[in-house]
Amino acid sequence: MVSIPWQSRGFKIWAAQSGDGALFRDRGHLDDAEQERFALRFGNLVPHPTIGASKGTASIIDVDSVRPASRVDLWHSDGTFVDAYPKITVLRGVVIPPSGGDTVWSNTAAAYLDLPLPLQRLADELWAVHTNDYGVRTSGEADKKYYDEIFTRTIYETEHPVVRVHPETGERTLVLGYYVQRFVGIPKYDGQKLLDLFQSHITAPENTVRWNWKEGDLAIWDNRATQHYAVNDYGDARRIVRRATIDGDLPVSVDRRCSVTRIKATKQPPANVT
Ligand SMILES: [Fe+2]
Numbered sequence: 001m002v003s004i005p006w007q008s009r010g011f012k013i014w015a016a017q018s019g020d021g022a023l024f025r026d027r028g029h030l031d032d033a034e035q036e037r038f039a040l041r042f043g044n045l046v047p048h049p050t051i052g053a054s055k056g057t058a059s060i061i062d063v064d065s066v067r068p069a070s071r072v073d074l075w076h077s078d079g080t081f082v083d084a085y086p087k088i089t090v091l092r093g094v095v096i097p098p099s100g101g102d103t104v105w106s107n108t109a110a111a112y113l114d115l116p117l118p119l120q121r122l123a124d125e126l127w128a129v130h131t132n133d134y135g136v137r138t139s140g141e142a143d144k145k146y147y148d149e150i151f152t153r154t155i156y157e158t159e160h161p162v163v164r165v166h167p168e169t170g171e172r173t174l175v176l177g178y179y180v181q182r183f184v185g186i187p188k189y190d191g192q193k194l195l196d197l198f199q200s201h202i203t204a205p206e207n208t209v210r211w212n213w214k215e216g217d218l219a220i221w222d223n224r225a226t227q228h229y230a231v232n233d234y235g236d237a238r239r240i241v242r243r244a245t246i247d248g249d250l251p252v253s254v255d256r257r258c259s260v261t262r263i264k265a266t267k268q269p270p271a272n273v274t
Helices: 032-042 108-114 117-125 141-151 188-202
Strands: 023-026 061-064 088-095 103-107 127-131 154-161 163-165 172-174 180-183 208-211 217-222 226-230 240-246 260-266
Touching (some): 032 088, 103 108, 108 172, 117 163, 117 172, 217 226
Antiparallel strands (some): 023 217, 088 217, 088 240, 103 208, 103 226, 127 154, 127 180, 154 260, 163 172
């Protein structure tokens, strides 16, 4: 397996199989099978916990701008509402708008190092509850239906340490983002301020890289050491990217405790009305 030693600062552009950091290369026109075969270099493919996988694939989801809830202009790491969330994401540009639709990544190890020592110590001790049941963001009927019936068909609440020790590099990375509901033992009002404070270091331009997609590009990132954001600035133009994910490992805190899922509740299917 290729290891991905994240550097403490900045991003390295991938050179074929060097295994550094995020990688972006024009990979021509891969199909789903070739994308998944490529992703398999990094571990085992894993489907999305509630959306599942596209027909005929093990893990691929279609992120298409005409579908409900597909514009993920929110800072997040993929799937942190489950305990062992994906360690690697492989994203393929299929249809790219004439302008806009960039992806921005943040290096959460660099963000941790940015924190003054007392805030590092605070982060080291904090735990946060992540959930996929964060509330639908728009009033659109299609978005609401998708959110209720698919995205939250199983509701998860998982406690992660705010700082996890990267299993391959030993670096400390921040585990936060949009799926955070609250901090353990901290009232919501104070918690929101803390989240804003930590996120401001994560999203600082110094800790980010921005990618302007071309069709056929492939982006690969270590989901344990990054957050990302899809810039929603392309209006009605079509944007389609397809995502494969690799099974993750259970986050481990600075004091060697593991993440734990507290709630995993599958909704009852609606009763048939005849
Ligand atoms: Fe994502």
